[in-house]
Amino acid sequence: MSLTPIQNEALCLLAAGYSRDEVAGKTGVSKSTINRWVTQPDFKTMLRNAVIQVYDAAIAELVSGSREAAKELKSIITDPDTPKRVKVSAIQVLLTTAAKAKESALEERLEAIETALDGNISSED
Structure with a gap:
């Protein structure tokens, strides 16, 4: 069209x-x-x-922008003048984001394995 x-x-x-x-x-x-x-x-x-x-x-x-964001979070965490509650929040954001990224990578790998297995099962039938 x-x-x-x-x-x-x-x-x-x-x-x-x-x-x-x-x-x-x-x-x-x-x-x-x-x-x-x-x-x-x-x-x-x-x-x-x-x-x-x-x-x-x-x-x-x-x-x-994620790399710059991670660097900024790291600087907040390591800055001795940053209040502890702010540091805890920054650490929580950093760890949560890292866990989600790892989970996403694992899901992609699992999907690839499932696709490969589906292909092998179909070819064996």
């Missing part, structure tokens, strides 16, 4: 989280037209892919 410039703008706005009313107002297209576009299979697929790309970009932005 080839999009018109207005459809492309609507797609980008929808993917960025704007409501259909807001998209209609910004593009000058009626809400019923936006609703019709969103129900078209090709537009729906493009919108889903665009939302995934926006989400991936947001995650990449968070990840790129």
Whole structure:
């Protein structure tokens, strides 16, 4: 499906989280037209892919700042002038985040193992 410039703008706005009313107002297209576009299979697929790309970009932005955030937490923890309750909070954030990252890595490894096993089971049948 080839999009018109207005459809492309609507797609980008929808993917960025704007409501259909807001998209209609910004593009000058009626809400019923936006609703019709969103129900078209090709537009729906493009919108889903665009939302995934926006989400991936947001995650990449968070990840790129995570190293600086960890350094800042470490400096709070090691600063002798930081109150103990602030240090405890910083330590809790750091450890919780590290545990979640480890859990996520383990989940990815488990999914890879399950996929490999499913492939072997299918080929043996």
